Amino acid sequence: MSRRRIRSDLGWSTTDKIVVRGKDLPGEILGHLNLGDMAFLELTGRTPNPNESKLFNAMVVTLVEHGITPSALAARLTYLGAPEAMQAAVAAGLCGLGSVFVGSTEGVARMLSENADLKSYKKIPGLGHPIHKPVDPRTVRLFEIAEQTGFYGKYCKRMEEIAAEKKLVLNATGAIGALACELGLDWRAVRGLGVMARAVGLVGHLLEESREPMAEEVWYRIEEEASSHLKPKR
Amino acid sequence: MSRRRIRSDLGWSTTDKIVVRGKDLPGEILGHLNLGDMAFLELTGRTPNPNESKLFNAMVVTLVEHGITPSALAARLTYLGAPEAMQAAVAAGLCGLGSVFVGSTEGVARMLSENADLKSYKKIPGLGHPIHKPVDPRTVRLFEIAEQTGFYGKYCKRMEEIAAEKKLVLNATGAIGALACELGLDWRAVRGLGVMARAVGLVGHLLEESREPMAEEVWYRIEEEASSHLKPKR
Amino acid sequence: MSRRRIRSDLGWSTTDKIVVRGKDLPGEILGHLNLGDMAFLELTGRTPNPNESKLFNAMVVTLVEHGITPSALAARLTYLGAPEAMQAAVAAGLCGLGSVFVGSTEGVARMLSENADLKSYKKIPGLGHPIHKPVDPRTVRLFEIAEQTGFYGKYCKRMEEIAAEKKLVLNATGAIGALACELGLDWRAVRGLGVMARAVGLVGHLLEESREPMAEEVWYRIEEEASSHLKPKR
Amino acid sequence: MSRRRIRSDLGWSTTDKIVVRGKDLPGEILGHLNLGDMAFLELTGRTPNPNESKLFNAMVVTLVEHGITPSALAARLTYLGAPEAMQAAVAAGLCGLGSVFVGSTEGVARMLSENADLKSYKKIPGLGHPIHKPVDPRTVRLFEIAEQTGFYGKYCKRMEEIAAEKKLVLNATGAIGALACELGLDWRAVRGLGVMARAVGLVGHLLEESREPMAEEVWYRIEEEASSHLKPKR
Numbered sequence: 047m048s049r050r051r052i053r054s055d056l057g058w059s060t061t062d063k064i065v066v067r068g069k070d071l072p073g074e075i076l077g078h079l080n081l082g083d084m085a086f087l088e089l090t091g092r093t094p095n096p097n098e099s100k101l102f103n104a105m106v107v108t109l110v111e112h113g114i115t116p117s118a119l120a121a122r123l124t125y126l127g128a129p130e131a132m133q134a135a136v137a138a139g140l141c142g143l144g145s146v147f148v149g150s151t152e153g154v155a156r157m158l159s160e161n162a163d164l165k166s167y168k169k170i171p172g173l174g175h176p177i178h179k180p181v182d183p184r185t186v187r188l189f190e191i192a193e194q195t196g197f198y199g200k201y202c203k204r205m206e207e208i209a210a211e212k213k214l215v216l217n218a219t220g221a222i223g224a225l226a227c228e229l230g231l232d233w234r235a236v237r238g239l240g241v242m243a244r245a246v247g248l249v250g251h252l253l254e255e256s257r258e259p260m261a262e263e264v265w266y267r268i269e270e271e272a273s274s275h276l277k278p279k280r
Numbered sequence: 281m282s283r284r285r286i287r288s289d290l291g292w293s294t295t296d297k298i299v300v301r302g303k304d305l306p307g308e309i310l311g312h313l314n315l316g317d318m319a320f321l322e323l324t325g326r327t328p329n330p331n332e333s334k335l336f337n338a339m340v341v342t343l344v345e346h347g348i349t350p351s352a353l354a355a356r357l358t359y360l361g362a363p364e365a366m367q368a369a370v371a372a373g374l375c376g377l378g379s380v381f382v383g384s385t386e387g388v389a390r391m392l393s394e395n396a397d398l399k400s401y402k403k404i405p406g407l408g409h410p411i412h413k414p415v416d417p418r419t420v421r422l423f424e425i426a427e428q429t430g431f432y433g434k435y436c437k438r439m440e441e442i443a444a445e446k447k448l449v450l451n452a453t454g455a456i457g458a459l460a461c462e463l464g465l466d467w468r469a470v471r472g473l474g475v476m477a478r479a480v481g482l483v484g485h486l487l488e489e490s491r492e493p494m495a496e497e498v499w500y501r502i503e504e505e506a507s508s509h510l511k512p513k514r
Numbered sequence: 515m516s517r518r519r520i521r522s523d524l525g526w527s528t529t530d531k532i533v534v535r536g537k538d539l540p541g542e543i544l545g546h547l548n549l550g551d552m553a554f555l556e557l558t559g560r561t562p563n564p565n566e567s568k569l570f571n572a573m574v575v576t577l578v579e580h581g582i583t584p585s586a587l588a589a590r591l592t593y594l595g596a597p598e599a600m601q602a603a604v605a606a607g608l609c610g611l612g613s614v615f616v617g618s619t620e621g622v623a624r625m626l627s628e629n630a631d632l633k634s635y636k637k638i639p640g641l642g643h644p645i646h647k648p649v650d651p652r653t654v655r656l657f658e659i660a661e662q663t664g665f666y667g668k669y670c671k672r673m674e675e676i677a678a679e680k681k682l683v684l685n686a687t688g689a690i691g692a693l694a695c696e697l698g699l700d701w702r703a704v705r706g707l708g709v710m711a712r713a714v715g716l717v718g719h720l721l722e723e724s725r726e727p728m729a730e731e732v733w734y735r736i737e738e739e740a741s742s743h744l745k746p747k748r
Numbered sequence: 749m750s751r752r753r754i755r756s757d758l759g760w761s762t763t764d765k766i767v768v769r770g771k772d773l774p775g776e777i778l779g780h781l782n783l784g785d786m787a788f789l790e791l792t793g794r795t796p797n798p799n800e801s802k803l804f805n806a807m808v809v810t811l812v813e814h815g816i817t818p819s820a821l822a823a824r825l826t827y828l829g830a831p832e833a834m835q836a837a838v839a840a841g842l843c844g845l846g847s848v849f850v851g852s853t854e855g856v857a858r859m860l861s862e863n864a865d866l867k868s869y870k871k872i873p874g875l876g877h878p879i880h881k882p883v884d885p886r887t888v889r890l891f892e893i894a895e896q897t898g899f900y901g902k903y904c905k906r907m908e909e910i911a912a913e914k915k916l917v918l919n920a921t922g923a924i925g926a927l928a929c930e931l932g933l934d935w936r937a938v939r940g941l942g943v944m945a946r947a948v949g950l951v952g953h954l955l956e957e958s959r960e961p962m963a964e965e966v967w968y969r970i971e972e973e974a975s976s977h978l979k980p981k982r
Contacts, residue, residue, distance in 0.1 A: 049497060049500060049501075050497045051739075052494045052497055052498065052736055052739045052740050053492065053494070053739070053740050053741075053742075053743055054347065054348055054485075054488060054492075054494065054740040054741060055488070055492075055744065056345055056347055056348075056481075056484060056485065056488060057345045057346060057347035057741070058347055058741035058744045058745050059346075059347065059411060059412070060411070060745060060746070061411060061412060061413065062412070062415075062417055063417070064412075064417060064418065065744070066344075066345045067345070071342070071345075071417075071418065072417045072418055072420065072421035073421070075341060076338045076341060076342060076418070076421045076422065076425065077334060077338050077421070077424075077425045077428075079337075079341055080314035080315065080316045080317070080333075080337040080341070081314065081315040081316035081319065081337050081340050081341055081344075081477070081480065082314045082315035082316070083314070084341045084344050084345075084480065085315065085344075085480045085483070085484075088344065088345060088480060088481060088483065088484030088487075089483065089484060089487055099314075100311060103313075103314040103315050104310045104311050106315050107309060107310060107313055107314070107315055107318045108305070108310060110300075110315075110318050110319075110322065111290055111291045111300045111301070111305075111318075111322060112291060112293075113288065113290055113291035113292055113293065113971060113974070113975055114288055114290075114967070114970055114971040114974045114975065115967070115971075116825040116826070116828050116829055116963060116964075116967045117825070117826075117829060119821070119822075119825050119966070119967060119970060120821075120822040120823075120825040120826050120840055121822075123818040123819070123821050123822040123825075123844060124818070124819075124822050124840065124843045124844035125844070126818050126844065126848065127818050127819060127844030127845060127846050127847075127848045127849040127850070128599065128601070128602075128843065128844050128845065128846020128847060128848065128851070129846070129847070129848070130598065130599070130846060130847050131378060131596065131598070131599040131602055131843070131846050132386075132468075132471050132472060132475065133374050133375060133376075133377040133378060133382070133383070133471065133475050133596070133602070134374075134375050134596075134599055134601070134602035134605065134843040134844070134846070135843065135844070136371075136374055136472070136475050136476075136479075137370075137371035137372070137374040137375045137602065137605070137606075137839075137840075137843055138371070138605075138822055138826065138839075138840035138841075138843040138844065139840075140367050140368075140370055140371040140374070140479070141367060141368050141371045141609070141826045141830065141833070141836040141837065141839055141840040142367075142825060142826035142827070142828065142829030142830050142836070142837070142840065143367040143829060143830065144365060144367060144829050144830020144831070144832060144833050144836070145829075145830060145831070145832050146828065146829045146830065146831070147829040148367070148829070149367070149830070152366075177293060177294070177295060178293070178295060178296070178298075179295065181296075183296055183297070183298060183305075183306045184298065184305065184306055184310070186306065187306035187307070187310045187311070188310065190311075191310065191311045194311075232487060232490075234366075234487060234490045235483060235486075235487040237366050237367065238366060238370070238483030238486065238487065239483075240367075241366065241367050241370050241479060241483060242370075242476070242479045242480045242483050243315070245370075245374070245475060245476045245479030245480075246315065246318065246319045246322060246476045246479075247290075247322060249319070249322065249323065249469060249472030249473075249475060249476050250290060250319075250322030250323060251288075251290065252469075252472065253322075253323055253466060253468060253469040253472065254288060254289070254290060256466075256468045258287065258288075258289075260286045260287070260288065260970070260974065261818060262818075263283060263284045263286055264286065264821070264966070264970055265816070265817070265818045265821060266283060267283075268520055268816055268821060268962070268966055269815060269816040269817075271519075271520045271521070272520050272521050272522040272815070272816045272962065273521075273522060273525070273526035273815055273816065274521075275521055276523065276526045276533070277526050277528060278528070285973075286970055286973045286974050287973070287974050287975075287976075287977055288974040288975060289978065291975070292975035292978045292979050294979060294980070299978070347737060347740070347741055348733070348736055348737040348740045348741065349733070349737075350591040350592070350594050350595050350729060350730075350733045351591070351592075351595060353587070353588075353591050353732070353733060353736060354587075354588040354589075354591040354592050354606055355588075357584040357585070357587050357588040357591075357610060358584070358585075358588050358606065358609045358610035359610070360584050360610065360614065361584055361585060361610030361611060361612050361613075361614045361615040361616070362609065362610050362611065362612020362613060362614065362617070362833065362835070362836075363612070363613070363614070364612060364613050364832065364833070365609070365612050365830065365832070365833040365836055367830070367836070368609040368610070368612070368830075368833055368835070368836035368839065369609065369610070371605075371606075371609055371836065371839070371840075372588055372592065372605075372606035372607075372609040372610065372839075373606075375592045375596065375599070375602040375603065375605055375606040375843070376591060376592035376593070376594065376595030376596050376602070376603070376606065377595060377596065378595050378596020378597070378598060378599050378602070379595075379596060379597070379598050380594065380595045380596065380597070381595040382595070383596070494736070494740065495584060496584075498587070498732070498736055499582070499583070499584045499587060502582055502587060502728070502732055502754055503581060503582040503583075505753075505754045505755070506581070506582045506728065506754050506755050506756040507581055507582065507755075507756060507759070507760035509755055510757065510760045510767070511760050511762060512762070517965060517968060517969075518965045520962045520965055520966065521960065521962070522815065522816055522953075522956060522960075522962065523956070523960075524813055524815055524816075524949075524952060524953065524956060525813045525814060525815035526815055527814075527815065527879060527880070528879070529879060529880060529881065530880070530883075530885055531885065532880075532885060532886065534812075534813045535813070539810070539813075539885075539886065540885045540886055540888065540889035541889070543809060544806045544809060544810060544886070544889045544890065544893065545802060545806050545889070545892075545893045545896075547805075547809055548782040548783065548784045548785070548801075548805040548809070549782065549783040549784035549787065549805050549808050549809055549812075549945070549948065550782045550783035550784070551782070552809045552812050552813075552948065553783065553812075553948045553951070553952075556812065556813060556948060556949060556951065556952030556955075557951065557952060557955060567782075568779060571781075571782040571783050572778045572779050574783050575777060575778060575781055575782070575783055575786045576773070576778060578768075578783075578786050578787075578790065579758055579759045579768045579769070579773075579786075579790060580759060580761075581756065581758055581759035581760055581761065582756055582758075599846060600854075600936075600939050600940060600943065601842050601843060601844075601845040601846060601850070601851070601939065601943050602842075602843050604839075604842055604940070604943050604944075604947075605838075605839035605840070605842040605843045606839070608835050608836075608838055608839040608842070608947070609835060609836050609839045610835075611835040612833060612835060616835070617835070620834075645761060645762070645763060646761070646763060646764070646766075647763065649764075651764055651765065651766060651773075651774045652766065652773065652774055652778070654774065655774035655775070655778045655779070656778065658779075659778065659779045662779075700955060700958075702834075702955060702958045703951060703954075703955040705834050705835065706834060706838070706951030706954065706955065707951075709834065709835050709838050709947060709951060710838075710944070710947045710948045710951050711783070713838075713842070713943060713944045713947030713948075714783065714786065714787045714790060714944045714947075715758075715790060717787070717790065717791065717937060717940030717941075717943060717944050718758060718787075718790030718791060719756075719758065720937075720940065721790075721791055721934060721936060721937040721940065722756060722757070722758060724934075724936045726755065726756075726757075728754045728755070728756065731751060731752045731754055732754065734751060735751075
């Protein structure tokens with residue numbers, strides 16, 4: 047029984063044609079759009095203009111690589127057990143991009159786009175950083191690119207005001223959340239910027255793990271320390 | 281007890297500095313590299329030249345969106361149950377990029393880079409397509425871009441010979457596997473091209489799902505049909 | 515640099531000894547504890563008495579199999595693409611056990627154990643069911659077992675009062691959340707009951723999928739319908 | 749267009765009835781089957797007799813808890829970033845149960861049930877253990893339970909012969925693979941025994957992590973060591 051029509055506008059193909067978001071994939075996309083532009087097309091249904099392309103690519107690129115993160119470690123430890131299923135190792139690494147890391151971009155975009163009451167927040171997303179203080183150098187650079195491309199606007203200003211008021215650094219996820227609003231992106235897609243970026247970075251980590259492994263050593267050390275109080279003394 | 285040194289060359293940061301692959305992230309990467317270039321940097325340790333950038337971006341962009349795939353459906357069905365954890369829905373969608381779909385790029389790159397004996401294969405990866413025959417329009421276009429950028433070489437030729445010999449279409453994963461070899465990528469990273477690309481596409485699917493849902497309807501229909509032979513007739 | 519001691523009390527092993535939660539695995543656990551008892555040991559640090567064993571096993575068993583769910587479909591669709599990585603297909607199926615399905619057990623246990631103000635809830639967890647009305651037969655049976663084993667207590671009564679007040683059916687996740695409180699389980703472990711149970715059920719689905727596949731047919735049908743408005747008419 | 753009938757025999761429900769594998773869930777399953785028995789029902793379509801129940805539960809219980817494994821670490825690191833999505837942390841932990849860990853049970857069951865030529869194996873699954881030598885105490889105990897329950901048979905003997913011939917310890921995954929064959933389980937379900945067991949154990953790890961966290965400390969230490977050769981000396 048069919049209750050509701052099922053439809054998707056993302057893509058279709060026939061024997062000799064492949065169309066994505068209304069564009070001919072071989073003819074209009076391949077060789078014309080870079081990976082960030084393609085992401086923009088996926089999320090907005092249109093190709094970015096050069097300014098949008100520059101800013102959007104910078105936002106996503108910011109989130110690709112952060113060195114050894116919990117997410118990268120989870121991916122590497124997963125790869126140790128299932129090297130034949132690299133896709134599952136990337137998936138494991140993505141699973142932790144929640145409320146604590148990366149997910150805060152979504153919180154910022156939602157807060158700004160819904161003009162939320164700050165008093166309703168226990169902790170305002172996008173503020174504070176354990177290492178980068180008093181400024182996050184990524185925020186500085188992203189807002190510089192926003193100025194150059196004409197996208198530094200009310201959402202960026204609002205976040206800077208909030209940060210000043212709370213006397214906390216405006217971190218990169220705060221900047222990216224604000225810039226996503228400037229670009230008119232739906233807040234429900236904004237966590238996805240970090241997810242797609244980190245997928246790129248995790249592939250880099252797994253390639254390095256295949257050449258210079260650390261997962262096994264991490265495991266041995268932690269296992270040994272964690273259970274040393276339980277094991278009989280030799 | 282430390283048995284082995286743990287090290288990673290991917291990135292590091294201090295209070296005011298963030299360095300990825302030896303480059304200053306704000307100063308040398310943001311605003312300079314697009315997302316595909318950044319992926320190239322992650323996988324090779326260097327920034328691509330313009331020809332490499334054009335080809336590499338085209339290869340990855342090819343794999344972003346294929347409409348409603350099993351992977352996209354798995355992501356959408358996951359999002360239905362946990363919309364607060366979009367990252368887990370993307371992860372679920374990636375888990376199926378194994379030997380049957382997408383993973384064949386890896387098989388092609390390995391086969392070509394190791395100059396494997398074709399007789400040892402039950403099924404040669406990168407050949408055949410259920411829909412795109414007698415040619416896969418993506419292969420045609422990717423090899424055209426390879427010609428333009430100077431990367432159409434021995435691995436592409438070899439795959440075309442194999443396809444001709446086996447009288448099967450050289451599909452996009454076959455072309456991408458060959459082009460990865462032309463670019464000198466390690467075969468162990470090649471499945472990752474599809475994984476990162478599909479992560480981008482899955483975010484697009486989840487945004488569409490949040491606006492025009494299909495997962496619940498899919499579930500109802502399939503559940504009803506699957507169990508109709510068991511349920512008492514009304 | 516070590517900042518904090520790393521320790522775990524769950525298990526350890528030496529050449530000839532394997533100890534889990536202070537018990538000798540071969541000698542005191544294997545052949546003595548069933549899988550539900552083992553889960554109880556993992557979550558509480560002690561073996562259950564016969565009444566606890568009966569109730570706890572019944573709670574978890576309730577959540578194993580619900581036929582074709584979104585979670586089961588996600589697992590099957592994942593298996594279609596990566597049959598060599600069954601563990602990843604189970605993982606994909608688990609990723610959707612969030613706020614909408616299964617996760618509500620956690621919400622109930624937290625609400626009851628923290629004696630939360632009902633007015634702070636937009637939607638009270640554990641109430642209502644699309645099919646099972648006016649009673650959920652699992653709730654009836656679980657509370658019967660709770661009576662028999664001496665665990666029908668204040669949390670069960672409280673949930674029944676809330677359901678009566680809201681004029682909604684007390685569903686199985688509501689009952690299980692209440693019973694988890696009666697057993698003294700930490701609410702933070704309660705979502706895990708559904709996760710472990712569903713892992714068991716998903717293995718069953720994947721075995722059936724390997725024998726009587728549905729994923730490919732689901733894919734073809736949905737893909738065809740979803741893109742039919744885009745494709746050129748033949 | 750429907751090409752093929754979609755059906756599943758696992759379960760169905762109506763307003764007042766829930767049936768799993770042909771049995772009334774509230775009336776015939778809850779309070780009667782423990783979690784291991786329920787898993788047996790899912791995999792075989794029938795309830796186990798007492799001997800089957802004892803052996804099958806012991807096999808699965810063996811695989812629940814191994815202390816700090818790569819899988820447990822991946823789950824804990826994931827939970828650090830997304831504590832609101834515990835199901836995704838369990839999923840991340842399961843993703844690594846592949847060819848290196850746990851998955852070898854499948855290899856053993858397949859080898860034995862297909863009576864495979866040992867010469868075709870580079871490495872015979874189920875043999876050898878880094879710690880438990882010259883015997884794996886779990887194997888000893890599992891075979892003891894097999895003797896008691898009447899399931900010590902040709903597959904167990906065959907594995908013992910192979911281990912003796914190769915002068916390697918018959919490890920627990922080897923024993924479990926053989927016992928799965930004795931119970932008549934399909935080899936395609938056997939990796940699933942470890943997957944469901946480990947799902948139980950991972951919930952235990954995440955509960956411990958929520959009380960006595962280690963993930964953040966693991967991250968800090970490894971990040972510091974991994975990048976120390978890159979960072980400027982202070």
